[in-house]
Amino acid sequence: MSKPNPTKAAHQFVEKYFPDCQGALLAGSTVRGEYTATSDLDIVIFDTSISQSYRESRFEFGWPVEVFVHNLTSYRQFFESDKQRARPSMPRMIAEAITLKDTEVIQKIQEEAQQLLDDGPEEWTADIIETKRYFITDALDDFIGSSVRAEELFIANSLAELISEFVLRTNRRWIGASKWIVRSLKHYDEEFTERFVEAFDTFYRTGDKHEVIKLADDVLKPFGGRLFEGFSLGKSK
Structure with missing residues (x-):
């Protein structure tokens, strides 16, 4: 009815x-x-x-x-x-x-x-970008190193949110949650969104992590790539 x-x-x-x-x-x-x-x-x-x-x-x-x-x-x-x-x-x-x-x-x-x-939203500061690079690197390392399927699924979920947020915010675009992650990405760049969805869909269907890892590295590259060595949060200067 x-x-x-x-x-x-x-x-x-x-x-x-x-x-x-x-x-x-x-x-x-x-x-x-x-x-x-x-x-x-x-x-x-x-x-x-x-x-x-x-x-x-x-x-x-x-x-x-x-x-x-x-x-x-x-x-x-x-x-x-x-x-x-x-x-x-x-x-x-x-x-x-x-x-x-x-x-x-x-x-x-x-x-x-x-x-x-x-x-649009306020521009991210250099410190925020550095912190987000570290969080993506941390999740990416967990994703690469994990061999437990149940854990990999939820690490991938976290990584998808972190990557989408990073791409949108470093371009001063609004972010979203749930279905609005993809909608917000499409508003920004449909070609990138297609690649983003395909990379994670491939992982969820087949377990192949290669495209997700490459996507994360390509997103981080213009900002200096992965970040671990030397990162500090909350330490007094």
Whole structure:
């Protein structure tokens, strides 16, 4: 049985639970046309009667619903937090959303979100890059040296996250988690993403580590390659 129209269901949800709100948006996969049988409705509410932001999950009008409720200033704390961690979940959600309800507040908020996305994350310092090189080297050494399949799988997972983060952040691009790792990489460079996915897919299917190791070395090479000798963290100068 197919789900009801997502936009219609979202309008019904807002009318039922937030009839007096100043603004409401529908975001996520339904807006991008990428929703699946397990997708939910991501609804963002702006309501001046709310003193504290909150998130809630419900099942309404034939859909699982994730509702994110803010007043007209509280969302900025999430913008700043997302900027600091370089994962712009809330800004992206708001910038790409469609309007369900507006009392002339939505445009300004969406412009703020889009500006943050356009600006990109803060540039990594040389010290941060050095530290990340060390962490990749450490995980890579574990990956190369391990002969226990169960351990290799989880080392590979860690290495994939470290490499994707390093590539994106050294190019001042936003990072992601879970499915957004690949999406963030694609936004940066589709050719590199294809190589990245193929390298790890080959390892997971066959156990062949060669392409993952080469990928890691190629990513580190412009920054001095692997780093172990002389690395120090927290030592007083």
